[in-house]
Amino acid sequence: MNRLKQQILILHLRSGDLASATVGWARYDGTMAEEEVQMQAGDELEPPYSSVLAAMRDGWQVIQISPAPERSAATGTGQLANEYVLQRMVSV
């Protein structure tokens, strides 16, 4: 019997517009076996999707949108903003 397994894609966009350009991407794939190598830091030069909208068109579902960043010159910057978590359930 087939089982559904989850794939997670985390995209960071240049702005809060879901059509803006992808500047960060990470994939965690629940369909891969333990001994297989997941996406590694620094292993891709081009993002899998140009934007969150492009990923949605390919079947990914947005399951979390980061709050709009509250920041100023006085607070500086830290983590990447505009983070979107997407999932895809795959039958294996």
Next chain:
Amino acid sequence: MATETKATSIIETADLLSVGQMAQFVLDGYLEFDNLIPEELNQAVYEDQLRSVSGSALKDEFRWNQVDNRKAFYDYSEAVREVHDLPAVRAVLQSLVGPNPRHNHSACHITPPHKQESQSWHVDGGGRRRMRLKNDHPYHFDVLTAYFTHDVPYEMGPTLILPGSHMRHVLGGDIARYKNIAGQKRLEGKGGRIAFIHDAIWHCAQPNQTDETRFMFKIRFNPAVPQQQLFNTEGWDNQEIRNYFLRHRHKNALTGETAAVGPDMVDWWHYLCGVEPRHDPSGLRTHGDIA
């Protein structure tokens, strides 16, 4: 235990970093040189590194050093000590962290052939400001040197860095969720190179897809003096420098940080050059005075 780097000669002003080089460090968080180390000396260090491995594995007699002695290879290799005592190397260090910096710790990182996994993105220690002890000066920074004795092509997986990330405030492993980021850069290139890296820069070790062992020797240096006017500050506010910061103000911006990072960078530049901070009655630090 921290030790001081021995000063054996006086550094000439002309050998210190120029304002152009320092501006590049402020913008990107690192500088890389391939012309500071004589090839014969570089080869001697590489041979010392090769003596510490058997095939692709670290020899047992060197293994304990990685745990018990945080500067074992530095102690072992006269040649590597000589490299870091070269006037040209010390001139760059002095420009960034001042004379007689403390050698906090060092390590010879050895990556075997066909290692498939990357290290996670991380920052050594903490971020640039808020994560520091309250008595640390906000513009204090350490320098990490990354010394590559042999050619390290892209597929050999030299250290991956994110230029400009030294301006962000994060704690060590909090960025491990990220995998690929626009602008990430592997420090690939020929042998005999040494990079000087701001301690807050995001970085990680990379997989080695070749048949050869990869070596990278690093030292973390702590400044012993306030980091002001340590380089050749002649021309610190000339038009060329102003244009440099203006032209590149969006270079390392990823998710809309320019408006915050730009003024922060300019304030740091003023501090480094030993001049008064900009006067901005609005308190918003958003006016156009970029240098």
